[in-house]
Amino acid sequence: MSLRKRLIAAAAAVGIVGAAGVVAATPAYAAWDSCASGQMCAYVDANGGGPAMRAYYSNSSWNGSWGNYNNSASSIWNNGNSQNVNVYVNQNYSGSNFTVYRGTGNRHTDLYWDQTGGVGIAFWNDNLESNLWT
Ligand SMILES: [Ca+2]
Numbered sequence: 001m002s003l004r005k006r007l008i009a010a011a012a013a014v015g016i017v018g019a020a021g022v023v024a025a026t027p028a029y030a031a032w033d034s035c036a037s038g039q040m041c042a043y044v045d046a047n048g049g050g051p052a053m054r055a056y057y058s059n060s061s062w063n064g065s066w067g068n069y070n071n072s073a074s075s076i077w078n079n080g081n082s083q084n085v086n087v088y089v090n091q092n093y094s095g096s097n098f099t100v101y102r103g104t105g106n107r108h109t110d111l112y113w114d115q116t117g118g119v120g121i122a123f124w125n126d127n128l129e130s131n132l133w134t
Contacts, residue, residue: 019058021066032107035079040100042073046110049075058132061091070129076100077107083133091129098124099134 002096032048035041041086042062044050053062053069062069070091078100084090100106108114112125 013044013054023035024117031104032077035077037079038081040080040085040087040133041079042069042074042076042128042131043104044069044074046074046112048077048107048109055085058093058095058130060130061128073125073128074111074125076108076111076115077130080133086132087128088130088132089124089127091130093130094131096123 005043031043031052031117034040035048035052038056040055041048042055043054046051051067051069053059053073062073076087080102081101084102086093086097087100088097088108093134096119098116100108108116108124110125111128112122114124115121116124
């Protein structure tokens with residue numbers, strides 16, 4: 001998701017909480033369930049929204065016949081059956097990376113804010129380009 005859209009969404013979310021205290025806001029996107037068992041899914045928008053890179057296998061580049069997903073993911077879920085998956089900021093499994101552990105509890109809901117690995121805010125967002133099942 002673009003930074004501008006993200007800031008608008010964040011402002012809207014803050015407004016909801018400020019006005020009503022604790023509210024279970026309906027997310028703008030709720031597409032996690034489109035990630036099939038056995039896949040790692042990297043969505044273009046936060047919270048499993050928008051188109052997704054869906055990978056049963058390791059991919060040295062997220063651009064391919066399935067679409068162009070290099071430098072576009074904003075959320076990610078490993079719905080694999082047995083393996084964790086490493087994701088990288090460059091093609092060919094190179095550059096900074098982190099492990100996406102299997103399971104619902106380890107979804108990276110919004111890579112813009114994710115500081116996994118001690119990197120700054122917005123480092124991972126729109127920056128991933130390859131994945132390696134481990
Ligand atoms: Ca990148």
